[in-house]
Amino acid sequence: MALILAASLISAPLQADVQLPNLGESSQEGLSPLQERQIGESAMRELRRSGAMSEDPELVAYLRQLGGRLLDASGETGVQFVFFPMLDRSINAFAIPGGLVGVHTGLIVLAQHESELASVLSHEIAHVTQHHFARLLEGQKMAPWVTLAALGLAIVAASAGKGDVAMAGLMGSQAYMIQRQLDYTYMFEQEADRIGMQTLQKAGFDQAAMPTFFDRMQKNSRLGEGNAPEFLRTHPVTYKRISDAQARLKDKPYQQFKDSLDFLFVREKARFLQMDEQDALEYYRKTLSEKKYGHLPSHLYGLALAQLRAFDADAAWATLQQSKQALGKTHSSLEYLAGSIRLAQKRPSDALQIFKEASKRFPASRALVYGEIDALIANQQLSEALASAQYASELYPSDAYIWQRISKIQNARGDAVRQHQAQAEYYSRLGEYTAAIEQLQQAQNAGGGDFYLLSAIEARLKELKQELIPLK
Structure with missing residues (x-):
């Protein structure tokens, strides 16, 4: 279910007793690590520009924490992974070359247990660590005119899960020709399982969560292809794969x-974000009155989000x-919501107290x-805000949204030079190097700034121009 490459290239099923080797390291000759990273960055930029990526700090942090836990267990150290949410009701997840893993909110909502969601991420991690994308390109003997940008665009179209709509946008392009050929094979799926x-x-x-989740989705798709989840359309989730996964659990205690x-x-937040204002209110009120919920505290949390x-x-x-x-206690999500409510009530002092106390209690919460x-x-309290944001930027140097706040x-302080400088750092962390360069140029032309500040801006401008060269 690595759901990134749509089309219909499915190899013949393997026999159940075949032991698949770990082919990742020896089979990526067709695509270098640098090329994989460039493809991933290109696709990531397009996904972000499409507006489909969720910037919700709690969804982002949770997926990265869950992914990090799985990576630690896998022992993988050669790829720098990034896990990110896509605000989309479709049941989908996908892996992009270079270690980028997207998860649709629809998949998060469908998961009845955390192990089911973890099973999808572990499957996607395996697709990346085994270099299935590179091996697929090598097997398809992609023509030499294929560009990394075209590959990235093909990935975006496939991961969007929009069927004919995505295809229509690619007609007549290199990306369309590639996208029609790419699909993970049965062998790759079994290896990732x-x-x-x-x-x-x-x-x-x-471990049983993987075949359980596959089986439930397979049963839910029996009504017809038009009702099948996206990953069942793009990847061969067959009964043989399910039975193979179940066989691996033989003799393991419950x-x-x-x-x-x-x-x-x-x-619950993913569910809430998928609904519009009125639908969310009606859903939570109805399910609460009928007692149709699995976990009351999180369900009430969803209603509070809808009311806010x-x-x-x-x-x-x-x-x-x-x-x-x-x-019977609190949680970082509840405290973040509490502070957000106080801000909405125009009670910033109360909000500040909540956030400060909660940050001490939950120091790992980026939100x-x-x-x-x-x-x-x-x-x-702009001086305190700046000091807090600058300290946070040192703790989380790759965080774009802290730099957005610094800007x-x-x-607000009336410092145009540093405003543009900070906005440039925001864009650079999103991989939008052209926009970052423009911001630094605006900083140079804003007037003001001492010699040391302007020299730092000039040096950073040269660095970003070098980052832009491989993209051309």
């Missing part, structure tokens, strides 16, 4: 695996207290770091 299940076990998740609170709250988006902050606050009471900076800005603070 095998390695993925090993990773699940080492990471402390339920174990119970408890879902983390992080998963339960993130799954409907500009009923007071009701959201009351529902949030019910969620905390049902849980709470953002919240504290936002509350300082709302409270007109906002510098704008």
Whole structure:
């Protein structure tokens, strides 16, 4: 279910007793690591520009934490992975060369247990570590005129899961010709299943979740191809694959695996983000009144999110207290929502206190770091906000959204040079080097700034121009 490359190239099924070798290292001759990274970065830029990527800090942080746990278990150190959410109801996930793994919110919502979601990520990780994309290109003998940009565009179209709509946008292009040829084969899928299940076990998740999840999706697709989840259309999730995965569990004792609170709250937020304002309110009110929920605290959390988006902050606050009471304690997601509600109520001092106290209790929460900076800005404590944001930028040097906040603070302080400089760092971390260069040029022309600041800007401008060369 690595759902990135759509078409119909399925090899003959392997016999059940065939032991698949680890071919990753010896079979990537057709595509260098640098080319894989460039393809991935190109696809990532297009996905971000499409507006389909979710920037929700809690979804982003959770997927990266879950992915990191699986990577630690896999022992993979040769690829720098990035896991990111796509705001899309379709049941899909995909791996992009270079270690980029996208997960649709529809897949997160469908997962009944955390191990099921982990099984998808472990499968996608295996596709990357085994260099299936490079091996596929080599096997298809792609023509020499194929460009990395065209490959990236083909990946974007396939991962979007839009069927004919995506195809129509590619007609007549190199990307269309490539996209019609690419698909993971049965052998690659079986290899990703095998390695993925090993990773699940080492990471402390339920190995049985993979065939269970596959089987449920397969059964749900029986009504016809038009109703099949995207990954069933793009990858051969067959009963043989399911039975092969189940055979690997033979003689293994049954174990119970408890879902983390992080998963339960993130799954509910993903569900909420997929719905519009009125649908979300109606859904949560109806399911709560009918007691159709699996976890009351996270369900109440979803209602509070819906109420806040409907500009009923007071009701959201009351529902949030019910969620905390049902849980019997608090959680970083609940505290982030609490601070967000206070900001919406124009109570920035109260919001700041919530974020500060919660950050001490949940120091790993990036969302709470953002919240504290936002509350300082709302409270007109710009010097403190700048100091907090600069400290955060040192802790998280690749975080674009901290630099976006630094730019906002510098704008509020009336420092145009540093505002453009910070905005350039924001764009550079998104891989938008042209926009970053433009911002630095605006900083140079803004007037003001001492010799040392302007020299730093000039040096950074040269660095970014060098980053832009491989993209041309």
